Amino acid sequence: MLNRRSAAALLFCVVGFAQQKNQEPEKLAPYYPTPETIVEKMLEVGALKPGEKVFDLGSGDGRVVVMAAQKFKADATGIELDQDLWKQSMEKIKRLGLDKQARIINGDIMKQDYSSADLLTVYLLPSSNDKVRPLLEKQLKKGTRIVAHDFEFSGWTAEKVEHIEDDGEGRSHTIYLYRR
Numbered sequence: 001m002l003n004r005r006s007a008a009a010l011l012f013c014v015v016g017f018a019q020q021k022n023q024e025p026e027k028l029a030p031y032y033p034t035p036e037t038i039v040e041k042m043l044e045v046g047a048l049k050p051g052e053k054v055f056d057l058g059s060g061d062g063r064v065v066v067m068a069a070q071k072f073k074a075d076a077t078g079i080e081l082d083q084d085l086w087k088q089s090m091e092k093i094k095r096l097g098l099d100k101q102a103r104i105i106n107g108d109i110m111k112q113d114y115s116s117a118d119l120l121t122v123y124l125l126p127s128s129n130d131k132v133r134p135l136l137e138k139q140l141k142k143g144t145r146i147v148a149h150d151f152e153f154s155g156w157t158a159e160k161v162e163h164i165e166d167d168g169e170g171r172s173h174t175i176y177l178y179r180r
């Protein structure tokens, strides 16, 4: 028989486990799209080649995924939490006839498998890069490139840093390239 104290401890564990299982995905950044010219630069800096697998973590309206598939002929996957952005980006992919080489997962960045990736693109907040980093360190195969827009990954050394002073609309950008 359980005494009161161990029954309470057991209940606490069960509730804690249930809460953990039902944990809401964390919003790691607001929607703030990368200008198309910078998307292209990011994919160039990442040296994306035809047939390679690229993932955009938090894909917004799907512009990175679409350009990776259409212009760079890569196999592109976006992960997007927001239902409307997911729907909108999937419709764009279908409309452009890219559904064989491009797709958006309506899910949480923190719950995906990136082990097949050749290239990752990331435009999240600095604190979110800190949260994602351990997952990437665990999953990514050796040689995977990571291109981060504007916010670097602390603890990693960038192989290349490219600064764009003016994107044509008065905004400056920095692109960081890492290799695992």
Ligand SMILES: C[S@@+](CC[C@H](N)C(=O)[O-])C[C@H]1O[C@@H](n2cnc3c(N)ncnc32)[C@H](O)[C@@H]1O
Binding pocket: 025, 026, 027, 028, 029, 030, 031, 032, 033, 034, 056, 057, 058, 059, 060, 061, 063, 064, 079, 080, 081, 082, 085, 107, 108, 109, 110, 122, 123, 124
């Ligand atoms: C700054 S925007 C970048 C959009 C796109 N990658 C680009 O560069 O144009 C960040 C995106 O991440 C999405 N996001 C935030 N947290 C997420 C999560 N946990 N899982 C999936 N997507 C997430 C947001 O909804 C938003 O669309």
